[in-house]
Amino acid sequence: MRTIDDLGDELGGLRGRRVLLRSDLNVPLEDGRVADDGRIRASLPTIERLSDAGAITVVTAHLGRPKGKPVPQYSLRPVYQRLAELLPGRDVRFADDTVGDSARATLRVLPEGGVAVLENLRFDPREASKDDAEREVFAAELAALADAFVSDGFGVLHRKQASVYDVAERLPHAAGYLVLREVEAFRKVLQDPQRPYVVVLGGSKVSDKLGVIDNLLGKVDRLLVGGGMCFTFLAAQGHEVGGSLLEEDQVDAVRGFLDQAADSGVEIVLPVDVVVAAEVDEAATTSVVPATAIPADEKGLDIGPQTAQLFRKKLADARTVVWNGPMGVFELTPFAEGTRQVAQAVAEVDGTTVVGGGDSAAAIRQLGLDESAFTHISTGGGASLELLEGKTLPGLAVLEN
Ligand code: ADP
Numbered sequence: 584m585r586t587i588d589d590l591g592d593e594l595g596g597l598r599g600r601r602v603l604l605r606s607d608l609n610v611p612l613e614d615g616r617v618a619d620d621g622r623i624r625a626s627l628p629t630i631e632r633l634s635d636a637g638a639i640t641v642v643t644a645h646l647g648r649p650k651g652k653p654v655p656q657y658s659l660r661p662v663y664q665r666l667a668e669l670l671p672g673r674d675v676r677f678a679d680d681t682v683g684d685s686a687r688a689t690l691r692v693l694p695e696g697g698v699a700v701l702e703n704l705r706f707d708p709r710e711a712s713k714d715d716a717e718r719e720v721f722a723a724e725l726a727a728l729a730d731a732f733v734s735d736g737f738g739v740l741h742r743k744q745a746s747v748y749d750v751a752e753r754l755p756h757a758a759g760y761l762v763l764r765e766v767e768a769f770r771k772v773l774q775d776p777q778r779p780y781v782v783v784l785g786g787s788k789v790s791d792k793l794g795v796i797d798n799l800l801g802k803v804d805r806l807l808v809g810g811g812m813c814f815t816f817l818a819a820q821g822h823e824v825g826g827s828l829l830e831e832d833q834v835d836a837v838r839g840f841l842d843q844a845a846d847s848g849v850e851i852v853l854p855v856d857v858v859v860a861a862e863v864d865e866a867a868t869t870s871v872v873p874a875t876a877i878p879a880d881e882k883g884l885d886i887g888p889q890t891a892q893l894f895r896k897k898l899a900d901a902r903t904v905v906w907n908g909p910m911g912v913f914e915l916t917p918f919a920e921g922t923r924q925v926a927q928a929v930a931e932v933d934g935t936t937v938v939g940g941g942d943s944a945a946a947i948r949q950l951g952l953d954e955s956a957f958t959h960i961s962t963g964g965g966a967s968l969e970l971l972e973g974k975t976l977p978g979l980a981v982l983e984n
Pocket residue numbers: 785786787788791809810811812828883884885907908909910911912913914939940941942943944964
């Protein structure tokens with residue numbers, strides 16, 4: 584994949600060039616302000632590099648799901664404000680449209696090194712249209728704003744959308760630093776992992792992660808399963824799971840995985856105890872029960888302390904770890920401990936540790952854990968899952984050409 588340096592060489596320098604940049608700035612807002620600026624910070628190295636090289640950077644991004652029309656609550660303006668704070672000393676401006684008069688006027692007045700943030704791409708129905716021709720017209724309008732394209736929105740690379748895919752076919756292009764960093768982290772764990780190789784899966788639904796299990800089961804030494812999905816595994820072994828999350832229609836698939844693992848010598852480690860409560864509630868009364876004896880009127884909402892110890896032990900000698908999905912309903916204090924324990928154990932691993940999945944990354948931040956203790960925390964939920972499933976991402980494939 585071409586880098587920004589390669590692009591600079593190709594164009595005879597970036598000074599004064601307009602570079603259309605696709606970033607992933609889809610961050611949570613609270614009261615009209617950015618509540619978690621992780622993705623904005625992750626986008627800075629590329630923006631700073633382009634600006635330092637004297638390019639005029641045209642940042643494009645989306646926020647939320649406005650479904651193809653302007654919705655004030657999804658304006659990128661608060662994101663622009665936070666970005667401008669994080670780029671002190673640079674000329675950063677906001678255009679309140681994407682390919683209209685405001686965008687063009689903003690670009691006309693920006694000096695070398697300046698940064699424009701365009702309004703939410705998804706205010707235009709053509710951005711995410713399933714109709715190739717519609718998307719291509721929008722991509723042409725975006726491409727007309729710039730001399731080159733840099734793709735740095737890792738979290739959207741699995742989307743065949745105008746600003747991700749079609750625009751790359753129309754301009755000289757390169758991958759930004761975030762995309763390069765993400766792709767390298769996943770390449771390492773997918774193609775040449777050091778062993779023991781341990782994958783920890785959790786989260787809510789096993790059906791969301793079937794593709795990941797399918798792709799990784801043949802590569803790993805151990806698979807640790809917690810979170811809501813463990814109950815489908817326990818059910819596949821013939822246990823009652825009470826009111827816990829259970830996907831009946833996935834029990835057969837899971838049984839297949841258990842058989843495949845047994846045949847190939849992969850160790851699948853399931854919880855031995857679980858934290859249960861009658862309700863998913865911050866004030867719930869909880870108890871710890873064996874995983875094989877969940878009461879009919881209770882739900883399993885976290886892995887238990889013995890399981891946390893067991894998972895810690897199974898992680899201790901790992902040289903490669905992929906972790907996707909929290910071990911319990913970590914958003915609520917009574918069910919956060921299992922996720923904390925596992926996150927700490929992963930952080931202590933002496934080797935490559937990659938965290939994929941939006942909620943897993945959020946859990947690390949919410950629990951106040953040291954992000955630098957992990958080799959890589961992905962900024963992309965869906966995109967990281969598709970890489971772990973072994974899929975080709977359209978937004979990556981198009982950069983190879
Ligand atoms: P990620 O975004 O990291 O891939 P998921 O989206 O699959 O993770 O799942 C995250 C959600 O799973 C969290 O909101 C968490 O509350 C929920 N969850 C974890 N364990 C359980 C459980 N035992 N029962 C119900 N929900 C759970």
